[in-house]
Amino acid sequence: MIELDGLTKRYGEKVAVDGLTCTVRPGIVTGFLGPNGAGKSTTMRMILGLDHPTAGDVRIDGVRYAELADPLTYVGALLDAKAVHGGRSAYHHLLCLAQSNGIPERRVGEVLETVGLMAVARQKAKGFSYGMGQRLGIAAALLGDPRILMFDEPVNGLDPEGIHWIRNLMKSLAAQGRTVFVSSHLMSEMALTADHLIVIGQGRLLADMSMADFIRQHARSYVRVRSPQRERLLDALxxxxxxxxxxxxxxxxxxxxxxxxxxxxxxGQGIVLHELSPRQASLEEAFMRLTAGSVEYHAHQEAVPEPEGWGAGWQGCAR
Incomplete structure (x- = not known):
């Protein structure tokens, strides 16, 4: 279990995380959502003791991360897949982590098999694709067989098979009673993976509820109806x-x-229907509605001016 209590982080005048209080519970996949700049990565770094809070506190199973004797056996995390010494092989990267955390060497082979990297275990990490690097980062997170797992954008660089694999992996880990906390910008994937959502904007908590409740409260529900007697149906409605x-x-x-x-x-009124289908808006629409006022960077579409002489040049090409 991860408990955040009034967690706050300031960088000068900038407030990255603002009084965040929530609990990430075991046995479910908890999605961590927010626009760019919302404070998600900073929050995860504070959970792992990589950044120190300006105020508030964060506990892992009741203690701070720095107080854990063998941290990899409590918490496994993927925050940056590139945080690997490029000159080391996948096997020796994991072996170094295992030896420094009192983890049996046999676990190295087990997790490499789990993530599908056994065939390249002796290859240097600098030659890995981004997707292979993601798999190696996931292997490192699983190395200590931890009860708590944190993943920041775990499907980046993965092909469809890899995305399906990590989705099922996270669900199976939660089904074992572990705490699974995952941040992602892919709403369609989060909708298939997460049971519970914690949503932040500009460092503040916006929502902490089940996926079903989140969509129900923040998305539009409607019924799509088609009929050759459209006007009669509209009047009846x-x-x-x-x-x-x-x-x-x-x-x-x-x-x-x-x-x-x-x-x-x-x-009852003898109106013929060609379609009658309940529709529920997507997680993406619900997320966009809730966070519309918390987006730090807005893109604006501008008309692209036609280059001078374009018309004449095009006509010349046509000839």
Missing amino acids: HEAGIAASAAPDGALEAEGDEAERIGELAA
Whole structure:
């Protein structure tokens, strides 16, 4: 279990983390979300004692990270896949970590097998692709068979098979009763992986709830309806007090999740339906709605001016 209590970090005038209080519990995958610059990486670094809080406290199973006798057997973390001595082989990188933490050498082979790197175990890490580096970082996190695992953008550089593998790995680790804390910008992947979400913006806690509750509270639910008797259906919905609007393709979108009521209403008035489907907005939409006011960097699309003489030049090419 990871417990954050009023965790705060300032860099001069900049407040990176602002009074963050939450608990990352065992037995589930907890997703850690926030816009760029929200303070996610700083928070993870403070959990691991790599940065010191300006105020507040963070405990791992009741103690600070610095107080752990053999930290890799309590916490395994992937924060930077490039944090490897390029001149060492994958095997010797892990062996060095094992020997300095009192971990049996047999674990090196076990975790290399787990992450699929046994065939390149004796190759130098500097020749690894980014995805292979990610796998090596995950192997290092698993080395001490820890009860708590932290992953920062674990699917970066992985191919679809690798993404599927790490997703199932995190779920299986949580099913074993371990604490799994994962940060990612890939909303579609987080929606398939996480059971619980902690969302921050500008260093402050915005949400701490289950995935289902988060989407329910922050995303739009509606029922998509198509009918050849569209106007009659629209009138019937309005008379029943159901707000509906036209979709770009001519279908109707009725607010809420009353698909059964709409179906019964249409049947009672003899209105033919070609589609009646409840829709739930995605995690990405829910996240964007919640964090809209906490985004530090906004991109603006600008019209690109046509280069001078473009038209004439194009016509010349055409000839």
